[in-house]
Amino acid sequence: MSRNSNRYHVRAVDRALDLLDTFSTSEPEFTLTELASRLGLSASTTYRLLVTLESRGYVERGNQSGGYSLGVTCLDLGNVFLSQLDLRERALPVMEALREECKETVHLGILDGNRMEVIYLEKLEGLLPVVMRGSRVGGRVPAHCTALGKCMLAYLPEAALHDFYTHVGLRSYTPHTITDLNELLRELKETSRKGLAIDDIEHELSVRCVAAPVWNHKKAVVGAISVSGPANRMSKKRCHELGPLIRDTVLEVSRRMGYPG
Amino acid sequence: MSRNSNRYHVRAVDRALDLLDTFSTSEPEFTLTELASRLGLSASTTYRLLVTLESRGYVERGNQSGGYSLGVTCLDLGNVFLSQLDLRERALPVMEALREECKETVHLGILDGNRMEVIYLEKLEGLLPVVMRGSRVGGRVPAHCTALGKCMLAYLPEAALHDFYTHVGLRSYTPHTITDLNELLRELKETSRKGLAIDDIEHELSVRCVAAPVWNHKKAVVGAISVSGPANRMSKKRCHELGPLIRDTVLEVSRRMGYPG
């Protein structure tokens, strides 16, 4: 936690954000004392941070167990963030056409280059039975084993990938996950050549995806769009057949972002 | 802004949150100087708040125009909040059955009693053409003109409603919006008797909804579930026909929340 204490950081604010970051899906609730000891703060300091955050709805109490947990206000910032992204609005109609064409789930994502994770910005559920739960707008998935992620990684400088992944390693999610960095780099080279990435059951069992990157006016990758479906419908053959359709989609979105092509 | 300066508030944290709250859908971007003058702070203080928030991804720069806007990290807190709510997980399978039955869009919402607004926690898109865009998980809509909102307002003490709405008024969104408080109170009384609320084109033109509240083990209203559709498919007659189905749904969800019924 906390790569804070830059020269200009405001300590109290850093602490408040550290406090909020302490909550996670696996540990959604704490007592004041637990928080204090985790953060290495005195009870009174923690108390005052909690009062401040609670009065604004960032934390709540009273879920029978009496502990503190995150509050509804946490949703608001994310909403403003989403509504402000023009990538989202420009991509949406084109994504809807794509879904109409292929009937499968369509995702829009961006890359968080600090953590090498994909963040979903939009999701259009497939029109066929067996839908993709598990993904959600605002949610994160690792980049190295997803189609969205790989097609954005492919345009990063190789040194950055090397630095990051030699440090943290390539976590495995299925038997198909690529866990060797050289193999990943080889595949990414191929990906950038083709402008298409495929996730062949590398992240979730029995899910395959195809994705391609979206470009902006400065010819920088600003996001990616994917089609995902259950492996039985989405054979490797089907993935390749969908290539041109996805390429058309991202080209249209890229144009709307000012891409000169 | 800012009902801060309670006895125990941490000023720097309040200011940082005020800063984040400044961003909105209609004004998503500011320069440092703009923020400073809005918040009534010096440039250096604002600068240090921004450095702190930026290093953690809560604000970003560099969207060509060079101003500050909200950053991706804003999505994370909302996600943890959502994944921690057991109302959501318990309701989801029951909501899916409801959608299968009626084919229209199904929403789950809670009430923010401070602002009398509904917050969507889950959305299952309808299976028929003409989908409901406009709503999004985490989004807010006013309570007095939506089915979700009205069926939760109906169980609030009348004094609270009176206090709130005489203060802020009943904003009108369509010709059907109820703008007279006494009329609203009359309808809410009827609503609580029936345990069902209908939005008859009161919030969005040509959308009708039916909703019913979810109860917990303490017999308190903890949320509501609705069915929404375009007015041509969702006639007033159809709304009433859907009543029993929705009642069954919320009863099942309430049971899963520990409701003794």
Add this chain to the structure above:
DNA sequence: AAGGCGTTTTCATTGCGTGAAACCGGATGG
């Protein structure tokens, strides 16, 4: 009644957050 646990309040200390003002660097324009 006593003890334990988590929260709230008090209080004195000082280091941190603060505003003022100087400085920088790019854009504008005369």
Add this chain to the structure above:
DNA sequence: CCATCCGGTTTCACGCAATGAAAACGCCTT
């Protein structure tokens, strides 16, 4: 080409706001 402006960054000295220690409180269990 210099002057000006406008954002952003840095410096600095001041004093209060944030802090930790400790005590008080409330509630539950023993």
